[in-house]
Amino acid sequence: MQELPHLLGRIALGDRNAFSQLYQATSGKLFSILLRMLKSRADAEEALQEVYIRIWRNAGRYNEEAGSAMAWLCSIARYHAIDQLRARKPQTETLDEAFDLASLDPSPEENAQRRSVASGIENCMQTLEASRADAVRRAYVEGLSYLELANLHGVPLNTMRTWLRRSLLKLRECLGS
Template sequence: MPEDALTPLLLSVAAQDRAAFRALYSAAAPKLMGVLIRMLGTRSEAEDALQEVFTRVWLRAHRFDAAKGAAMGWLVALARNHAIDRIRARHDTVSDDLAMEALPDLAPRAETRLQAQGEARRIGECFDTLEADRAAAIRGAYLDGLSYQDLATRHDVPLNTMRTWLRRGLLRLKECMER
């Protein structure tokens, strides 16, 4: 979904339109999930945070001002701020050595680690098949949470060119991973 299509959805959500909220969730959740995983470190915590972020979107959509910026930028800012709040809350807890010892060992088993290493190696090899600027753009968009506009500015290309780079790059990565 084009980024500019999020603005009318967000404005409709401000008017309590449930269908618009579902469409907004479908369009924005993957990117916000990427930002949250990157910041929080675990998928389970990111999933919880994503649910809370969309609750905030429902409650605060009326605060969005399209004149001040893009809808995706507003959504990413909400997600980042929420992740920062969660990270700060972690530091407020008292660490107790006995409590820490009582926690189960959640480290992945050797087989799981080897499988993950193999997948990571495959992803790295697939990234190596892309042109360096395309690979950097994909990393920026999906790992660092940068907007299309930020990436277009960083790589000094038009916005639509950046969208094409990302779409084609993802298709090439998918094809490579499926081999």
């Protein structure tokens, strides 16, 4: 391994023969690092090619004073594997996108409960006089005011309030039983 710095210097000058020698001397070690980190032989083989492309392009950056050539090569492999692992992680969605994924529709159980409650309310509404049932529907479904309902049914305002209050009490009693 004494010749690795010399090979890297020749690779920096574009020497393909030196690159081949470097590959023969180091590919096993770099492949084992990539395989251990990436956990897939196919991914490690692909990553090894990328690592050697980086080595070819960056051989001139190797500084013998900074550390051994093998350590420099191993760090290139390690950092490339880390980049690959980061790329595998799914990107988080924005809050708005995540909100769109969640269904706002009621569950089948909620639908069944709503139908049951609606059926009970409708049955109880039939126990009211027609004019009072109409006033309750218009007040609580359509949102008409007491005054509008009083004018619509031709009764005084306080009479309409009494109709609605008594009708709600009767509905509550009916639904409670």
